[in-house]
Amino acid sequence: MNNFSSAIKFFLAAAIVIILGALLGWYTFIHRQIAATDAESNARGTTIPTFGGQTGSINANISGTADTGEAPPGKAAPRLWHVTKNPVAGDGFASATSTIYFAELSSGNVLIGDPSTSAVVRLSNTLMPKSYEARFAPDGSVILRSVGESGAVQTYAARLATSTESVDSTSTPMMLKGLYLPQDILEITTVPALKLLYLISDNVGGASLIQSDWSGATQKKLFSSPLLEWQLQVSPENTIVLTQKAADNLPGSAYALSGSTLRPLVENVPGLILRIGKGGAMLYSSSNGAPDLYAQASASAAPVHLPIRTSADKCVFAASGLTAYCAVPTANPGGYLSARFQGTVHTSDSWYRIDMSAGTAEKFFTPDPSIALDVENPQIDANGLYLAFQNGADRSLWMLRIMQ
Amino acid sequence: MRRIALIAPLAILFFAAPAFAQLSLPGGGNSLTIGIDPVAPRPGDRVALSLSTSLYDLDASTITWQVNGTTIASGVGVKNASFRAGALGSADDISVELVDGDAVASAETRLTPASVDLLWESDSYVPPFYRGRALPTPGTSIRLFAIPYLTKTGRTYAADQLIYTWKVNGAVVSSLSGRGKASARIPAPDLFDQKTVTVDVASPDKSVAASASVTISTGDPLVRLYEDHPLFGVEYFRALPPNFFLNESEMTFIAIPYFAKAQRGNSANLTHEWRVNGTPVAAAGDRTDEITLSAGNTGGLAHLELSVGDRTNILSQAAGTWDITFTKSGGAPGATSGGASSPFGDH
Numbered sequence: 001m002n003n004f005s006s007a008i009k010f011f012l013a014a015a016i017v018i019i020l021g022a023l024l025g026w027y028t029f030i031h032r033q034i035a036a037t038d039a040e041s042n043a044r045g046t047t048i049p050t051f052g053g054q055t056g057s058i059n060a061n062i063s064g065t066a067d068t069g070e071a072p073p074g075k076a077a078p079r080l081w082h083v084t085k086n087p088v089a090g091d092g093f094a095s096a097t098s099t100i101y102f103a104e105l106s107s108g109n110v111l112i113g114d115p116s117t118s119a120v121v122r123l124s125n126t127l128m129p130k131s132y133e134a135r136f137a138p139d140g141s142v143i144l145r146s147v148g149e150s151g152a153v154q155t156y157a158a159r160l161a162t163s164t165e166s167v168d169s170t171s172t173p174m175m176l177k178g179l180y181l182p183q184d185i186l187e188i189t190t191v192p193a194l195k196l197l198y199l200i201s202d203n204v205g206g207a208s209l210i211q212s213d214w215s216g217a218t219q220k221k222l223f224s225s226p227l228l229e230w231q232l233q234v235s236p237e238n239t240i241v242l243t244q245k246a247a248d249n250l251p252g253s254a255y256a257l258s259g260s261t262l263r264p265l266v267e268n269v270p271g272l273i274l275r276i277g278k279g280g281a282m283l284y285s286s287s288n289g290a291p292d293l294y295a296q297a298s299a300s301a302a303p304v305h306l307p308i309r310t311s312a313d314k315c316v317f318a319a320s321g322l323t324a325y326c327a328v329p330t331a332n333p334g335g336y337l338s339a340r341f342q343g344t345v346h347t348s349d350s351w352y353r354i355d356m357s358a359g360t361a362e363k364f365f366t367p368d369p370s371i372a373l374d375v376e377n378p379q380i381d382a383n384g385l386y387l388a389f390q391n392g393a394d395r396s397l398w399m400l401r402i403m404q
Numbered sequence: 405m406r407r408i409a410l411i412a413p414l415a416i417l418f419f420a421a422p423a424f425a426q427l428s429l430p431g432g433g434n435s436l437t438i439g440i441d442p443v444a445p446r447p448g449d450r451v452a453l454s455l456s457t458s459l460y461d462l463d464a465s466t467i468t469w470q471v472n473g474t475t476i477a478s479g480v481g482v483k484n485a486s487f488r489a490g491a492l493g494s495a496d497d498i499s500v501e502l503v504d505g506d507a508v509a510s511a512e513t514r515l516t517p518a519s520v521d522l523l524w525e526s527d528s529y530v531p532p533f534y535r536g537r538a539l540p541t542p543g544t545s546i547r548l549f550a551i552p553y554l555t556k557t558g559r560t561y562a563a564d565q566l567i568y569t570w571k572v573n574g575a576v577v578s579s580l581s582g583r584g585k586a587s588a589r590i591p592a593p594d595l596f597d598q599k600t601v602t603v604d605v606a607s608p609d610k611s612v613a614a615s616a617s618v619t620i621s622t623g624d625p626l627v628r629l630y631e632d633h634p635l636f637g638v639e640y641f642r643a644l645p646p647n648f649f650l651n652e653s654e655m656t657f658i659a660i661p662y663f664a665k666a667q668r669g670n671s672a673n674l675t676h677e678w679r680v681n682g683t684p685v686a687a688a689g690d691r692t693d694e695i696t697l698s699a700g701n702t703g704g705l706a707h708l709e710l711s712v713g714d715r716t717n718i719l720s721q722a723a724g725t726w727d728i729t730f731t732k733s734g735g736a737p738g739a740t741s742g743g744a745s746s747p748f749g750d751h
Contacts, residue, residue, distance in 0.1 A: 087636050087639075087641075105636050105637070106635040106636050106637075129637075130636065130637035132532065132533050132637065132640070133533050145532075145533065147532050147637075151532075151667075151668040151669070151670075153532050153533075205547070205589070206547075206587070225549065226547055226548070226549045226586070226587030227523060227524075227525050227547055227549050228525070228547070229525045229537050229538065231535075244523060244525070244537065245525075245535065245536055245537040246535075246536055246537060247536050247537040247539060250537060250539075251618075252537075253521055253523060255551075261563075262551055264521065264551075264553075267521060268521075313535075337536060338536055341534060341535045341536040342536075342628055342640075342643055342662065343628070343630070343639075343640055343641045343642050343643040344628065344643040344645075392641055393641070393642065394641070394642070395641050
């Protein structure tokens with residue numbers, strides 16, 4: 001009996017030793033794996049993500065408020081502020097303020113940046129992975145666009161559960177609430193009074209221009225076109241402008257939609273890109289391999305050839321329509337439009353102020369030579385104080401205070 | 405004194421749409437002829453007028469040109485004049501008076517400015533959210549859209565009331581032409597060829613007309629290589645150059661066949677032949693447009709080749725090559741290029 005009891009004790013002790021040994025081995029293995037993962041992450045130039053913080057994992061770990069440069073959170077941002085290094089899907093100024101909404105390309109999360117405090121706060125926590133394009137309404141409502149498994153373009157129209165235009169570091173991220181619009185929308189833009197305007201393929205090989213409310217409940221067909229490749233804009237007076245998509249050397253035309261007919265604005269301009277401002281003011285560019293820019297101060301004015309070489313998609317009108325701001329490449333890459341659109345070249349831009357009435361351009365900001373900014377999707381706040389834009393080279397978001 | 409009053413029709417027919425046309429007015433050998441260029445002016449166009457006759461000595465005659473009652477040119481031997489066509493919906497009454505000694509002759513006509521815009525685009529492939537226009541390549545189709553601006557007595561004709569005549573390289577395409585046929589679809593020209601497409605638009609009574617032409621040529625599709633990033637997806641904003649360094653041991657690449665005949669980048673009609681350092685490599689799974697390269701722990705050089713073909717058109721091909729140096733050790737670009745060994749085999 002004693003021998004049996006001793007044997008049991010021996011086996012129990014042995015089992016405990018084996019279990020402890022196995023646990024120690026497992027701990028050692030895990031520890032080594034963590035070290036290996038850390039080393040691999042360091043080699044990739046990244047660090048292990050953390051998942052806390054107001055700006056969320058991606059923004060905090062790739063960008064975060066550290067991008068404010070010399071201005072720590074709580075202090076005003078520098079004149080040229082790198083709001084986030086993270087690729088963004090799109091951005092838009094909040095109404096009547098200089099705070100900027102933006103959506104991360106990777107997550108579709110909506111964040112807001114405030115240049116007066118350098119704060120960047122995450123507003124939504126609804127994951128919308130790989131959102132390639134985002135359009136904002138001034139209240140933060142957002143259109144997120146992605147590509148589904150089948151290759152079809154998905155368009156999600158969403159509103160934040162509670163609208164906010166202040167950057168409060170204590171605020172809690174909210175869910176995006178919205179719905180998917182029909183698949184394969186070709187182009188979409190927001191319209192004042194919370195309307196949407198989108199172009200979608202029809203069933204006869206053309207496209208239909210649809211005006212919709214944000215919920216998609218009420219839809220109105222405004223126009224049918226045998227062509228699909230239009231770029232949509234809405235003027236401050238709510239005139240809908242359709243411009244043929246541009247390619248180097250190919251003539252393009254732009255039209256204002258009047259009822260259901262097209263009224264020509266600019267016709268047969270090679271590589272035409274057009275921006276519409278208040279009172280019929282227009283900036284448009286041609287591209288025969290290199291861009292030329294023209295200003296037309298009003299619908300009835302004659303166009304003036306500006307002394308700067310850039311394309312109109314690098315320009316934005318101030319609210320008055322009398323002033324515009326354009327990013328101008330310091331050097332002209334060949335095959336200007338196609339190369340930029342395909343991401344094969346990127347420019348390094350300076351900023352110019354355009355006096356539409358005088359037809360003059362004056363340089364007012366050149367970034368530090370170490371910073372190459374290929375300006376895309378420039379926007380201006382309602383007060384005319386800040387410009388926001390993406391750097392086409394990495395889709396990161398920047399803001400520039402216009403006045404020194 | 406002789407006076408030959410010659411009245412032109414109220415409008416001009418422009419179906420033949422020559423570069424220069426003349427109005428032959430009644431009166432046989434006594435006629436004055438007003439030449440108008442362009443024959444179908446658009447609103448605001450500069451219109452050139454010329455006078456010819458077989459009866460009078462124009463160089464010795466005093467000639468007076470008027471448009472809408474306003475003299476635009478006058479003098480001895482002034483055979484030519486010009487004016488700017490009026491706005492859409494207006495009409496320009498043109499008159500010319502010739503005095504040759506005792507002889508006086510005149511002619512009149514009316515121009516109704518009209519125009520038609522002829523827009524076109526290709527249905528070739530461009531990736532989602534591409535900001536530019538798709539370009540035509542062999543095997544693709546061209547979509548055409550005529551936007552007419554025809555008026556008469558202040559009334560604008562609706563596009564579906566008008567009669568459209570489509571021509572390709574001068575030959576009428578009956579199947580595309582007819583009342584209300586403002587759009588057309590034609591095959592893109594063959595490689596390095598071109599097509600001139602003309603649309604003539606006329607009012608139902610053929611009293612007002614306009615014409616427009618475009619010349620369309622084709623090129624080859626082209627292929628660009630992008631990273632398909634696990635977080636950010638396809639980085640369309642950053643095409644990979646022919647030579648580049650990667651501080652990664654593995655990366656997934658996607659080939660975008662710009663302007664190919666395809667609905668999607670990996671459409672079934674497209675073939676993708678990948679080679680790494682000369683060795684054919686099959687793409688994993690259904691995504692033949694993607695390839696993942698892994699350098700393991702050693703780094704190295706991968707010479708990547710891709711040929712994209714079209715099963716339905718052997719003439720349509722795009723190809724690209726890229727030299728990718730994996731610098732797993734994290735060295736600065738170029739620092740390892742000289743001694744980079746290749747885990748992908750000899751190059």
